[in-house]
Amino acid sequence: MSLPHRLLLPPVLTPEDLASRWELLAEDGDITPDRGYGTDLLAQVFDADGVQGAPLILIEDVPDLPEVPFTDNLAAMAAMVLAEETAGIGSVAFALSPATPRDIRAADLQWATALTQACDRAEVRVLGLHLLGRAATRVV
Numbered sequence: 001m002s003l004p005h006r007l008l009l010p011p012v013l014t015p016e017d018l019a020s021r022w023e024l025l026a027e028d029g030d031i032t033p034d035r036g037y038g039t040d041l042l043a044q045v046f047d048a049d050g051v052q053g054a055p056l057i058l059i060e061d062v063p064d065l066p067e068v069p070f071t072d073n074l075a076a077m078a079a080m081v082l083a084e085e086t087a088g089i090g091s092v093a094f095a096l097s098p099a100t101p102r103d104i105r106a107a108d109l110q111w112a113t114a115l116t117q118a119c120d121r122a123e124v125r126v127l128g129l130h131l132l133g134r135a136a137t138r139v140v
Contacts, residue, residue, distance in 0.1 A: 011050025
């Protein structure tokens with residue numbers, strides 16, 4: 001989704017707004033992989049008014065369980081982008097996009113906890129973490 005289109009979208013201020021945004025991106029085919037393995041992790045920054053910022057970050061085929069160095073590096077990267085784009089007052093949102101639709105697993109909850117803790121350490125506000133599916137998007 002190109003920048004002009006993002007500017008025309010309604011702001012994302014709540015987890016429900018975020019779920020709707022992820023579903024819109026999935027419908028457009030921007031974030032639903034056409035492959036049969038692994039889980040992708042997506043990160044998106046938003047300014048204080050809920051306007052979508054820098055391009056979506058896609059990390060393909062993440063490990064089943066989060067690792068502290070990885071989550072800390074991702075939080076640090078989000079902090080840098082937010083500092084540049086929003087003077088540090090925006091937020092970041094995450095989504096796990098499995099290759100095949102599935103229910104929320106214990107590992108997804110571990111990802112949510114690890115990303116939230118890493119962002120807390122980096123002083124980055126997390127808007128939410130969702131599990132993406134072809135039929136539905138779920139808050140983790």
